[in-house]
Structure formats: C-alpha cells, structure tokens
Amino acid sequence: MPELPEVEVVRRGLLPLVGAEVEAVEVLDERALRRHQPGAADFEARLTGTVLGEPARRGKFLWVPLARRGQPEQDALLVHLGMSGQLLLDDEWRPHRHERVRIALDGRILVFADQRTFGSLALDPLTGPAAIPSQVAHIALDPLDPAFVPPAVVRRMRARRTELKRALLDQSLVSGIGNIYADEALWAARLHPRQPTATMSAQAARRVLEESRHVMERALAEGGTSFDALYVNVNGQSGYFSRSLTAYGRDGKPCLRCGRALVRETFTNRSSHFCPRCQRLR
DNA sequence: ATGGTGACCTGGAGGC
DNA sequence: TGCCTCCAGGTCACCA
Numbered sequence: 001m002p003e004l005p006e007v008e009v010v011r012r013g014l015l016p017l018v019g020a021e022v023e024a025v026e027v028l029d030e031r032a033l034r035r036h037q038p039g040a041a042d043f044e045a046r047l048t049g050t051v052l053g054e055p056a057r058r059g060k061f062l063w064v065p066l067a068r069r070g071q072p073e074q075d076a077l078l079v080h081l082g083m084s085g086q087l088l089l090d091d092e093w094r095p096h097r098h099e100r101v102r103i104a105l106d107g108r109i110l111v112f113a114d115q116r117t118f119g120s121l122a123l124d125p126l127t128g129p130a131a132i133p134s135q136v137a138h139i140a141l142d143p144l145d146p147a148f149v150p151p152a153v154v155r156r157m158r159a160r161r162t163e164l165k166r167a168l169l170d171q172s173l174v175s176g177i178g179n180i181y182a183d184e185a186l187w188a189a190r191l192h193p194r195q196p197t198a199t200m201s202a203q204a205a206r207r208v209l210e211e212s213r214h215v216m217e218r219a220l221a222e223g224g225t226s227f228d229a230l231y232v233n234v235n236g237q238s239g240y241f242s243r244s245l246t247a248y249g250r251d252g253k254p255c256l257r258c259g260r261a262l263v264r265e266t267f268t269n270r271s272s273h274f275c276p277r278c279q280r281l282r
Numbered sequence: 283a284t285g286g287t288g289a290c291c292t293g294g295a296g297g298c
Numbered sequence: 299t300g301c302c303t304c305c306a307g308g309t310c311a312c313c314a
Binding site for chain 1: 308
C-alpha cells in the first residue's frame with residue numbers, strides 16, 4: 001500500500017520526464033478522475049500540450065507542475081495512488097491490467113493503473129506562496145520535509161484529545177503515515193496505539209515522530225513496501241520491503257524485542273498490531 | 283473538536 | 299468445484 005516512501009520512489013521515477021511535453025491523453029476509466037470534477041474530456045484537453053515541471057510531494061500526495069509554452073506554471077497534475085495506484089513508464093505502449101489513464105509524452109507512455117480505483121489523477125491549481133495544489137493545502141508537512149518542525153507538531157499533538165494512532169494517521173497533523181508505518185513507529189517507540197495524546201509526555205511524542213521518520217527513511221532506502229504486488233514503481237519494478245516489518249501483520253508472532261506474542265486489535269475500522277508487554281498504556 | 287460510520291473498489295482468502 | 303462472506307487499505311462526506 002503506497003505510503004510516503006512508495007510515493008517518493010514514484011516521484012523520483014518521474015524525474016527523467018522534466019521538460020517533456022504531453023502529446024496525448026486518454027482516460028480509459030473515468031473513476032480514475034474522482035479528484036477531477038470537470039471530468040475526462042476537460043482533463044484530456046487541458047493536460048495535452050503542457051510541459052512537465054519537477055515533481056513534488058507532500059505526504060502521500062504527488063504532483064507535477066505544468067507549464068504551457070511561454071507561460072508560468074499555474075496548474076499541476078495531481079496524483080494520489082490511493083490503495084493500489086501505480087505509475088508505469090514505458091518506451092512503448094503495452095496493455096496493462098487495470099489501466100485507467102494513458103499519457104503520451106516525448107515518445108514515451110506514462111500509464112496510471114489502479115486495481116481498486118481509490119487513487120486519482122486531477123488537474124489542480126497551484127495556490128499560495130508555496131505553490132501547493134489546492135487539494136493539498138490542508139495536508140500537513142510530512143516528517144521527511146526539510147521544513148518539518150517536530151516541537152511544533154509535538155505541541156499540536158498533545159493539545160488534541162484523541163488517541164495516538166488516530167493522531168499519527170491524521171494527515172492534517174502529520175502526513176505520509178499510513179496504517180503500516182503507524183504500527184511500525186508505535187512499536188519502535190514502545191507506545192500503545194490507544195495512548196491518549198493529551199496525557200503522553202512530550203518526550204514520548206518526540207520519540208514517535210522520530211521513529212516515524214526513521215521507519216519511512218529506512219523503507220525508502222529499501223525501495224518501498226509492497227504486500228500483494230499491487231504496488232509497482234514507476235518503471236514497473238516491484239518494491240518489496242515486507243521482510244523488514246517488525247509489527248504490522250505479525251500478530252501471534254513473537255515480539256522481536258521481548259518475545260511476547262504480538263496482538264491485533266481493531267479500532268477505527270483498522271487493524272493495529274502491537275506488543276502488549278512493550279507497548280503499555282500510560 | 284472529535285468520534286463513528288459508510289462510501290468508494292477489487293480480488294484474494296477462507297468457510298462450507 | 300463453486301458459491302458465499304469477509305477483509306484490506308486512504309480519503310472524504312456526513313451525522314452525532
């Protein structure tokens with residue numbers, strides 16, 4: 001499932017396309033444009049003829065600024081991979097399972113494929129001094145962003161009256177963390193997923209943010225995580241990182257620190273995997 | 283402000 | 299073998 005590291009791998013895979021001009025766009029499944037209200041015809045018409053700028057990312061959102069010849073960048077091609085989205089870059093077109101959108105640029109083909117169709121492309125205006133797509137404006141900085149300031153996030157986190165895992169998954173507090181890396185970071189920081197944020201120490205809050213950054217940096221170094229081969233990076237090569245997981249999906253297996261069997265609990269419609277001995281409520 | 287739930291989807295796994 | 303139900307995930311809308 002694409003979380004921050006996987007999205008960053010895709011962003012890097014798009015770098016060779018900077019300066020490429022979009023020659024043709026074909027939307028094969030309009031559900032891939034759920035974030036683009038005006039619809040497929042508008043998307044195809046407005047994307048065609050643009051020149052790609054340098055891809056950027058915040059959290060799990062990825063975007064490519066678009067320029068028209070002689071005009072400044074005002075819009076971006078926004079990409080959210082959702083659960084199963086892939087961007088595939090090929091020298092020639094070949095059919096692909098779950099293919100939703102095809103973009104031809106400078107002799108190459110960029111394919112957006114997405115089995116579960118939770119992902120979406122969109123054309124979105126760049127807004128504000130930071131030139132962020134409007135749909136990303138409410139998304140907080142992620143732990144890998146150079147502008148990420150841990151003490152500020154610690155303050156905001158402890159001011160909330162909610163549970164820690166809920167806070168980690170709240171993209172308006174800190175972005176890029178999904179269910180997998182949340183469980184990994186909580187295990188590494190020895191914190192219980194249902195720890196109330198209001199009663200945790202500032203030190204504990206700093207620790208879990210640090211571990212979030214660390215686990216995602218490590219995943220990035222290994223090329224991203226994948227579980228069911230749905231996730232493929234921009235060149236069609238599968239990233240596979242699951243052997244490095246210490247908590248997620250390991251319920252019933254021994255904790256790698258203390259040996260106690262990890263447990264799985266469901267809340268907020270999600271599974272949490274944690275060690276009942278190492279990760280106590282405080 | 284916060285929590286809870288459902289909607290959006292597909293296909294793999296497991297039960298019978 | 300086949301049919302059925304359940305489950306996974308991220309985001310957002312909506313209601314309490």
